[in-house]
Amino acid sequence: MLSRRGFLLTSTLAAGAGVVPTGVAAEKKPGGAPFDSKNWGAVRRQFDLDPNYIHLSLFFLSSHPRPVREAIAAYRQQLESNPLQTVERLAFGGPPEEYVPAKVCNAIASYIGGSADDIALTQNTTTGLAVIYQGLPLKPGDEILTTTHDHFVHHEAIRLAAERAGATWRKIPLFDSYDSISADDMVERLRKAIRPETRVVGVTWVHSSSGLKLPLRRIADALAVVNRERSPDRRVFFVVDGVHGLGVESPDIVAMGMDAFSAGTHKWIFGPRGTGFVWARPEVWSVMRPLMPSTSSAELFFAWAGEKPPDMPARATWFSPGGFQAFEHYWAVPPAFEFHRAIGPARITERIHELNAQMREGLAKMPHVTLYTPRSKELSSGMVCFDVKGMSPQQVVQRLAERNRVLASTTPYAVPFARVAFGIQNTTAEVEKTLAAIRSMA
Ligand SMILES: Cc1ncc(COP(=O)(O)O)c(C=O)c1O
Structure with missing residues (x-):
């Protein structure tokens, strides 16, 4: 228990001290020359992907690039050889500068601008959405x-939180058909749908149902106008599921004006599988209630030890679901952000848009294909959703895999589509091969 007290003390000190993020890969000096981050072929070779396939579903679950694999392996090795002292030093009672969760938060914060x-x-x-919706101060x-x-x-997180709070929830469509989507109309529909009892607006940055990207900044601006007429205790919170924009679109995420943002880091960021985060404004954290015990906060521990309630207001560290983690993954997030930084987020955005635009334009020319993803850069991102006449989405995906070794997916929604997603591991030649395979389905 004593060392746990030490952990809690040092963790707070470390978190406040703004420890500079460094991946364990750097600490351990792994072998291998640094890759040429300006060369897409070299970027692709950082992943251990099976070269016999065209991988168009890497947004689904990340393949780890070399620096992330090495960080995980190095942490795992330390844990295998001495679990107690490794965990005590890096997550509980060690020196503040070795407190790894602070390095993880710093790496995320410096990427998203928070x-x-x-x-x-x-x-x-998923966990992040539950943390947000269960935490918001909703009343009957x-x-x-x-x-x-x-x-x-996302809908389940809302349903469960609404049921528990005695609140209600309502879904509205942002468009009537896929060929008539407009940013103005979507913002206007959301704004008009807000009622006096509405306390939260929850949306998804990039829809995995269609590849549509929402104009988040404009929605935040519209909600700010609504909130100007409301007292602080009745303001509308703006919640975003950002998982398919993070690592694709500009990383200036906090500047887009939402109140709370949840994303996994195991999709487009290529972070360790089983990792993610929630960012929220401090004034939002301060009115939230934690869903789970946290083991990242000294004040909570000392309040418990002193048999008194914790000193309000609540803050972000109270909301990290606590207990032991798959530490080798939990700690190996910073090298993923460092990988993005080395390549350049703006170059990544440009490359992903270029590849997916090539795919959309190719599909749009095929009479036997219905394209659902908007063709404009403003309303699209890293995914392309479509149907082939006379075939179910499952048949399209199966045929691509069996005949062409192209790994597409179907969208897991009430009305499924076929879906491909080109990331920085893919090439323009792979786009052309995929288009040729779909062309042959006519
Ligand atoms: C839009 C969206 N939100 C949330 C999730 C769930 O993500 P996670 O597995 O990180 O909980 C997915 C899964 O792909 C998704 O497409």
Whole structure:
């Protein structure tokens, strides 16, 4: 228990001290020359992907690039050889500068343009959405407004939180058909749907149902106008499931103006599988209630030890689901952000848009294909969703895999589509091969 006290003390000190993020790979000096981050072939070779396939579903679950694999392996080795002292030193009672969760928060914060103090570490997007919706101060009679386009886990997080709070929830469509989507119309629909009882608006940055990207900044601006007319205790919170924008679009995420943002780091960021985070404004954390015990916060421990309630207000560290983790993954997040930084987020955005635009334009020319993803850069991101006439999405995906070794997916929604997603591991030649395979389905 004593060392646990030490952990809690040092963890707070470390988190406040703004420890510079360094991956364990750097500490351990792994072998191998640094890769040429300006060469897409060299970037691709950082992944251990089976070269016999065209991988178009890497957003689904990350393959780890070399620096992340090495960090995981190095941490695992330390844990295998001495679990007690490794965990005590890096996560409980060691010197503040070795406290790894602070390095993880710093790496995330410096990428999204926020403060490490406003980040809770989670295991995935789903956990983060539950942390947010269960944590918001909802009362009977309050309403959560969302859309018909969000992922199952987002709607479930809302349903469960609403039921527990005695609140209600409502879904609205942001468009009537895929060929008439407009940013103006989507913002206007959300704004008009807000009622006096609406306390939360929850949306998804990039829809995994269609590849549509929402104009988050404009939605935040519209909500700011609504909130100007409301007292602080009745303001509308803006919640975003950001998992398919993070690592694709500009990383200036905090600047987009949402109140709370949840994402896994195990999709487009290529972080360790089973990692994610929630960022929220400090004034939002301060009115939230934690869902789970946290083991990242000294004040909670000392309040418990002193048999008194913790000193309010709540802060982000109270919301990281606690207990032991798969530490070799939990700690190996910073090298993933460092990998993005080395390549350049703007280059990554440009490359992903270029490849997916090539795919959309190719599909749009095929009479036997219906393209659902908008063709404009403003409304699209790293995914392309479509149907082939006379074939189910499952048949399309199966045929691509069996005949062409192209790994596409179907969208897990009530009305499924076939879906491909080109990331920085892919090439323009792979786009052309995939288009040729779909052309042959006519
Ligand atoms: C839009 C969206 N939100 C949430 C999730 C769930 O993500 P996680 O596995 O990180 O919880 C997914 C899964 O792909 C998704 O597409």
